[in-house]
Every structure is written in C-alpha cells, then in structure tokens.
Amino acid sequence: MRLESRWNSLSAGNQAPAALNGSAFTNLLFATLARCQDNAVPMLERVKFPSYVLWPASEMDEETQSPTAERNKSFLEEVNFPEPGIINLDMIRSSYLEEGQHGETRRLHQLEPVILERIKTLRLEFKNILRIDHLWVLPNLTKLCLNCNKIEVIEHIGMLTALKELNLSFNYITKIENLETLVNLEVLSLFGNRITRIENLEALDKLVILSIGNNLINVLDGIDRLRFVNSLKVLNLEGNPIAKLPDFPLSQYVTAILPQLNYYEYVFIKDEARDAAQKRFYRELREIEAKQEKEIHDRETEARERAEAERLASSFVEHLDRQQLYETMWRADDDGRVLMLIGAPAQELAEDYEKDVYELTQKIYKLGLERFNERDADIKDFLSCLEEGRQEFQSLGQKHIEEFMQYRDKTFEEASVILRELETCEENGPEHVQLCEAMDTTNAQFDEALNELWQNLMAQELHLHEAIEESTLNFEHRFTRLMSSFVEESQLYFLQLRHVCEHFSESMTDAVSRFISDKLAQHDLDSVPQPLRICIDDRESLLNLVDAMKATHIARIEEREDRMADRSKEFITNYVEKLNKEEIERHRAKILEINSFMEMMRKAIANLPEEIHAELLLQQE
Structure with missing residues (x-):
C-alpha cells in the first residue's frame, strides 16, 4: 500500500511530466522503488516485538524451561544477530x-x-x-x-x-x-x-x-x-x-x-x-560559475590534451611533439650539469643542441602522424571489407531460410490436414494406415529438407570463417610491412639524433678544454667551478665526464627508439589477437544460432500432433 500511495502521490500532483520517454520512466520507477525500500528498514527498526509474543504467559514459562526452547533461542540469535x-x-x-x-x-x-x-x-x-x-x-x-x-x-x-x-x-x-x-x-x-x-x-x-x-x-x-x-x-x-x-x-x-x-x-x-x-538563487549561481570557470577551462584543456595523447600514442610518437625528449636527456644527468658550469660557451652549444634535437624529433613526430593516418585508413578498409563479406553471407543464409520457411508452411499445412483426418478416422483401419504412412513420408521429407538447410548454412558459415581467417592473416602481413617501414624510417632519424649527441659531446670537450686553458693562462684557477677543478691537471677526468654525459643522452634516445619498436610490434599482435577473438566468438555464436534454429524446427513438427489434437478438443467444446 505504501508503494501504491507513493506512486500515486508522484503522479497525482503534477509532479511528473505528462509523458515520459522509456529511459525517464524507468529512472523514475527505479528511484521510487529504491526510496520505498530505503524507508522500509527504519520503519521496521522502530517496531519492537517482545520476546515470545506468540505464546500466552502460562505456556511461555513452560516452553522457556525446555531444552528445545533454549536451542531455538540460540538458533534465532545466530540468524538474526x-x-x-x-x-x-x-x-x-x-x-x-x-x-x-x-x-x-x-x-x-x-x-x-x-x-x-x-x-x-x-x-x-x-x-x-x-x-x-x-x-x-x-x-x-x-x-x-x-x-x-x-x-x-x-x-x-x-x-x-x-x-x-x-x-x-x-x-x-x-x-x-x-x-x-x-x-x-x-x-x-x-x-x-x-x-x-x-x-x-x-x-x-x-x-x-x-x-x-x-x-x-x-x-x-x-x-x-x-x-x-x-x-x-x-x-x-x-x-x-x-x-x-x-x-x-x-x-x-x-x-x-x-x-x-x-x-x-x-x-x-x-x-x-x-x-x-x-x-x-541568481547571485549564488553566478558566484559558483565564476569560481568554477577556471577549473572548467582547465578540465577542458586536460581532456583535449588527454585525447591528443591517446591519438599520439596510437601513432607511437607521444611526447615527441615538443621538447620532451631533449628534457629527458638532461634529466638525472649530473655529469652534463657539471660541464654546463663553464657558462656562456656551454650554453650556446646547448641551445644549438636543443634546436637540432627538436628538428629531428619533429620529423619523427610528423612521420608518425602520417603513417598513423595510412594505417588507420587501411584498418577502416579492412573492417569495411569484412563487414561487407559478413553481410553478403548473411543475406545468402537469410535467403535459404526464407525458402525453407515457405516449404515449412506448406508442409505444416499438409501435415495438419493429415493429422485432422487421423483424429476422425477409425484406428487401425485401411484409411488410418494410409494416413500414417503419408505422415511418416511428410516427416521424412521435412527432416531431409531440414538437414539440407543445415548443411548449406554450416557450409556457408565455415566458408565465411575460413575467408575471414585468411583475410586477417593477409592483413597482418600487410600491416606488419607498413609498421616495419615506419620503424625503419624512424630509426634513421634516431641514428641522426645519436650523431647530434656525439657532435655535442665533442664540442663540449673542446669548450671545457679551452675554458680550463684560458683560466690557467690567466692564473685565475679560483674562478673554475669546484666540480671542474679535478679536470685541470687530469684530462682523463674531463673525458670521463663527457663520456658519461654522452652515454646518458644516447641511452635516453635508444630507450625511446626501443619503445617505439616494441609498441609497434605489440600493437600488431594485440590487434590481430582481438580480431581473431571476435571472429571466434562470432563463429561460435552463429553455429549455436543455426543449431538452435534446427532444434526449434524439429520441436515444431514434433509438437504438431498435440497442437492439432488440442485444437480439435477446443472446437468440440
């Protein structure tokens, strides 16, 4: 009654629109039921039942003294609490x-x-x-x-x-x-x-x-x-x-x-x-909007950046659109920071170095986007061809089923006539025997047609499955060639990045050597930064610093190169596995659908005598 009154109160006082769409009506009904359920528990909690309320006082004393009552009491306590x-x-x-x-x-x-x-x-x-x-x-x-x-x-x-x-x-x-x-x-x-x-x-x-x-x-x-x-x-x-x-x-x-x-x-x-x-609440609303305006803008910017990062990740050139690679090369490079202490000469070299790295990363970035568009178009063409093939076989199978359904309707009509005559004729008489033979022939012909339909549908499905598997394999080979071509082209740019790094290292060696030589000639060793003083009398220490810096930078370049190559291979493997998994699921579902249809048709003709018998009984009544 509470649910009915609650629903009536919602719909009576013009609190709901005159017409709700399916989604809105479902949400309203769900919310109403949830509210009634929520209110039910505290109402039940307010109801206090005295112990053994169902027994009279005289019987209660007797019952509570028995061992059975004690066991029941402990059981109830275990269940309820x-x-x-x-x-x-x-x-x-x-x-x-x-x-x-x-x-x-x-x-x-x-x-x-x-x-x-x-x-x-x-x-x-x-x-x-x-x-x-x-x-x-x-x-x-x-x-x-x-x-x-x-x-x-x-x-x-x-x-x-x-x-x-x-x-x-x-x-x-x-x-x-x-x-x-x-x-x-x-x-x-x-x-x-x-x-x-x-x-x-x-x-x-x-x-x-x-x-x-x-x-x-x-x-x-x-x-x-x-x-x-x-x-x-x-x-x-x-x-x-x-x-x-x-x-x-x-x-x-x-x-x-x-x-x-x-x-x-x-x-x-x-x-x-x-x-x-x-x-x-106009004023409060304006205050809230003003306070949240910047946050909304930041959220929209973050969403755009996240979408762009996902797009770049699909092209394997994420974090290469700006100076990210150059910044990672200097990250945790303590040796390079020591060399940069010589001041303006090192700063000029670093600026040229940054410019060269940026130009090459931009080439990799643009190459990745270009190849991504090619791969994306290739994927769309492949999926479109797959869908066309599925639709073609679906239409062909539907045609076979429609032809069979026409045959089924005709067969069921003939079988219904035979079964009605069987219900009225004398059992074991000559006419009854002829009708039984005719019904057996009809059943055999129907079963033969059903088996023929099953074979046609299964042959089409197996042919489609094999064609999709072969197409997927060819797609994998073609896609692998495209990906390998992209990786090889990008590796040429990464090779140039390593050459730029080596050139910068050689230039830094010369710059630091000149800096120390000038300080020695000027007898101004106190102005040499403390971390570089070890290189004044030991050129090997200078070379070690430069080699360590170069090793760090080249390691970052190679890490990014390996990451691109590995992710491209993983993408091919994962995408092909996804295609194969979807096809296996589709194939199994189709086989189950075909077999379910066959079983339904067999049950339909098997139940036909009972349906005719029930129909005749209704007519007699």
Missing part, C-alpha cells in the same frame, strides 16, 4: 551460493564450483559487517550491496573498476572517500549514514543516481561540486539538517545550481520550477 566481522572469502562464497536461487535450482547451483572472476552481483546485507575487505578477488563485479551493516569507512573497493551499482545504505559511514577509481559507477546509495558533507564525487563521470538522504549533512559546500558530474540525473538529500533549515528551500537551491539534474527527491523537475529556482 550474526557475529560482527570483516568480509572474507567464505562470506563471499556463501552469499553467492545463496543468492537468488530456490529449490532444485539452488541445489544444483551450490554443486557448481565458485569461480570468483565470474561473479557479477554480490549481496552482503544484514551481515553485521564492520569492515570491507577481500573484494579484490572479484574483478568483474558490477553490483555490490553492503547495506544494513556496521561499516564505518569506505575502503578496499578501489580495484572494482567494473562496478556500476554500489549500495552502502544504513551503515555508520562518516565520510565519502576512496571512490575515485570507480569510473563506471552509475548508481550510488549512501542513504541513512552519518555523512556530514558531500565530497570526493567529481571523478565519477558516469554517475546517474545519487541517494544520500537521512545523513548529517549540515553545509552546502560540496553540492556545487556535483556540477562536474555531468551524467547525474537523480539526487536525493531528504532528511539531512540542510533540508530542514527554515526559510531555505534546499530543493530550489539544488535545482538552480545543478542544471543537469532531472529528478530531486524522485520528483521530476519541470522547466518552470528550474527557471524560478535560478531566479531566486
């Missing part, structure tokens, strides 16, 4: 085996081994859990229910990156934390906790529903941060101290500052209500 503890593997396995199964299905389900990687949903409700742990064994978990426990800290769930729904309602949580890595989270319920402020939710880019009612939130700070969660459509803050402030309509404030929101407290936000709210 489990010992407080931490999530462990045994709890995970037992909850999975008990979930959603009944009768024989449950018995068979419990006989199967528990493969933790396959668990998608886990419900650990009313378990008296104090602490979250051991969930790292469930990498593919998409729904986790931990409501109605005694959890105080959100922890040890950061590795559940596939999680889409998380229910932590009715616990003792005081702070929202450790959710940043749950990038696929869509539904988050923190209803009925002890949270004092909204925080640490900006990273949840896919969050759609947030229920955080009946907490201790007493400040507005943090609500404005939800503006960065563009996917947020449903928010519930009812029952918090800020929702009870006199002369402050929290619903209007939320409606004004969160333009992406569609429902607040499970009530649809109308356009006129949003306009009125934005007019009332």
Whole structure:
C-alpha cells in the first residue's frame, strides 16, 4: 500500500511530466522503488516485538524451561544477530551460493564450483559487517550491496573498476572517500549514514543516481561540486539538517545550481520550477560559475590534451611533439650539469643542441602522424571489407531460410490436414494406415529438407570463417610491412639524433678544454667551478665526464627508439589477437544460432500432433 500511495502521490500532483520517454520512466520507477525500500528498514527498526509474543504467559514459562526452547533461542540469535566481522572469502562464497536461487535450482547451483572472476552481483546485507575487505578477488563485479551493516569507512573497493551499482545504505559511514577509481559507477546509495558533507564525487563521470538522504549533512559546500558530474540525473538529500533549515528551500537551491539534474527527491523537475529556482538563487549561481570557470577551462584543456595523447600514442610518437625528449636527456644527468658550469660557451652549444634535437624529433613526430593516418585508413578498409563479406553471407543464409520457411508452411499445412483426418478416422483401419504412412513420408521429407538447410548454412558459415581467417592473416602481413617501414624510417632519424649527441659531446670537450686553458693562462684557477677543478691537471677526468654525459643522452634516445619498436610490434599482435577473438566468438555464436534454429524446427513438427489434437478438443467444446 505504501508503494501504491507513493506512486500515486508522484503522479497525482503534477509532479511528473505528462509523458515520459522509456529511459525517464524507468529512472523514475527505479528511484521510487529504491526510496520505498530505503524507508522500509527504519520503519521496521522502530517496531519492537517482545520476546515470545506468540505464546500466552502460562505456556511461555513452560516452553522457556525446555531444552528445545533454549536451542531455538540460540538458533534465532545466530540468524538474526550474526557475529560482527570483516568480509572474507567464505562470506563471499556463501552469499553467492545463496543468492537468488530456490529449490532444485539452488541445489544444483551450490554443486557448481565458485569461480570468483565470474561473479557479477554480490549481496552482503544484514551481515553485521564492520569492515570491507577481500573484494579484490572479484574483478568483474558490477553490483555490490553492503547495506544494513556496521561499516564505518569506505575502503578496499578501489580495484572494482567494473562496478556500476554500489549500495552502502544504513551503515555508520562518516565520510565519502576512496571512490575515485570507480569510473563506471552509475548508481550510488549512501542513504541513512552519518555523512556530514558531500565530497570526493567529481571523478565519477558516469554517475546517474545519487541517494544520500537521512545523513548529517549540515553545509552546502560540496553540492556545487556535483556540477562536474555531468551524467547525474537523480539526487536525493531528504532528511539531512540542510533540508530542514527554515526559510531555505534546499530543493530550489539544488535545482538552480545543478542544471543537469532531472529528478530531486524522485520528483521530476519541470522547466518552470528550474527557471524560478535560478531566479531566486541568481547571485549564488553566478558566484559558483565564476569560481568554477577556471577549473572548467582547465578540465577542458586536460581532456583535449588527454585525447591528443591517446591519438599520439596510437601513432607511437607521444611526447615527441615538443621538447620532451631533449628534457629527458638532461634529466638525472649530473655529469652534463657539471660541464654546463663553464657558462656562456656551454650554453650556446646547448641551445644549438636543443634546436637540432627538436628538428629531428619533429620529423619523427610528423612521420608518425602520417603513417598513423595510412594505417588507420587501411584498418577502416579492412573492417569495411569484412563487414561487407559478413553481410553478403548473411543475406545468402537469410535467403535459404526464407525458402525453407515457405516449404515449412506448406508442409505444416499438409501435415495438419493429415493429422485432422487421423483424429476422425477409425484406428487401425485401411484409411488410418494410409494416413500414417503419408505422415511418416511428410516427416521424412521435412527432416531431409531440414538437414539440407543445415548443411548449406554450416557450409556457408565455415566458408565465411575460413575467408575471414585468411583475410586477417593477409592483413597482418600487410600491416606488419607498413609498421616495419615506419620503424625503419624512424630509426634513421634516431641514428641522426645519436650523431647530434656525439657532435655535442665533442664540442663540449673542446669548450671545457679551452675554458680550463684560458683560466690557467690567466692564473685565475679560483674562478673554475669546484666540480671542474679535478679536470685541470687530469684530462682523463674531463673525458670521463663527457663520456658519461654522452652515454646518458644516447641511452635516453635508444630507450625511446626501443619503445617505439616494441609498441609497434605489440600493437600488431594485440590487434590481430582481438580480431581473431571476435571472429571466434562470432563463429561460435552463429553455429549455436543455426543449431538452435534446427532444434526449434524439429520441436515444431514434433509438437504438431498435440497442437492439432488440442485444437480439435477446443472446437468440440
């Protein structure tokens, strides 16, 4: 009744639009059900049942004295009040085996081994859990229910990156934390906790529903941060101290500052209500927008840079578009920094060195983008050809099935006539024997046609599978040649980078030698930097410094070269493996589809006599 009245109250007072699309209606219904469920638990907790309320006092005294009553009492205590503890593997396995199964299905389900990687949903409700742990064994978990426990800290769930729904309602949580890595989270319920402020939710880019009612939130700070969660459509803050402030309509404030929101407290936000709210909180909205303007710009810039980095990573020339390689060459190069202490001569050489390195890295960068466009076009052509081939075979198979379905309709019509005559004729009579023979002939012909269809469809599918495998192999060879050509061309530029490094090292040797010679001639050894004084009387020390600098720079160049070569090989291997895996999955699914169709046709003709018999009985009635 509460659910019905709740739904009626939502739809009666013009709180919902006249017409909702499928997605909006689903979200509203889901939110309404969740709210009713959330409110049910505290209502039940307020109901106090006296011990042994079902027994009269005279019978109660007698029952409580018996050993059976003591055993029942301990059993009930164990069921209703489990010992407080931490999530462990045994709890995970037992909850999975008990979930959603009944009768024989449950018995068979419990006989199967528990493969933790396959668990998608886990419900650990009313378990008296104090602490979250051991969930790292469930990498593919998409729904986790931990409501109605005694959890105080959100922890040890950061590795559940596939999680889409998380229910932590009715616990003792005081702070929202450790959710940043749950990038696929869509539904988050923190209803009925002890949270004092909204925080640490900006990273949840896919969050759609947030229920955080009946907490201790007493400040507005943090609500404005939800503006960065563009996917947020449903928010519930009812029952918090800020929702009870006199002369402050929290619903209007939320409606004004969160333009992406569609429902607040499970009530649809109308356009006129949003306009009125934005007019009332115009000043607050402007202040929030001004404060977040720079952050929004920074986030957009970061998103563009991230997208560009992904594009460059696909072309294997990431971090080569500016001076990144040159900067890494000097990073942790203490010997080179010592040589640079001679001042202007070294600085001039370094500037020329930087210019030469930049020119060569730009050539590698442009080459990578050019080859990436060629590879991308080649991949698109290949995938287009694959899709055309699949569509062609799909059309051919569909044609065979349509022809068979026409034959099936005709055969079933003839068989229906024969079966109706069999129902009316005398059993074991001459006519009955002839009709049975005719029915056997019809069944045999249908089975033969079905087998012929199966052979045609399977032959087409096998031919398509082999053609795709061969095309993928040819694509791999062609793609490998393209990648090898790119790597070889880039290696020529890396070779020139090494020559530039060697030339710079030789120039630095001459510059430092002249610097020391000038200081010796001027008898001004005190102006020689302390780290270079060892080179005054020992040229070998100078050569060692230069060689160490050159080795460091060349090592950075070779690391970048090896990284490009290795990643290009990995890309080919991974992409071809992905193509083969997708084709194997498609091939298996198609075979299952064909066999399922055959089985359906066999069942259809096998069930035809029963259907005709039932139809005749209905006509007689």
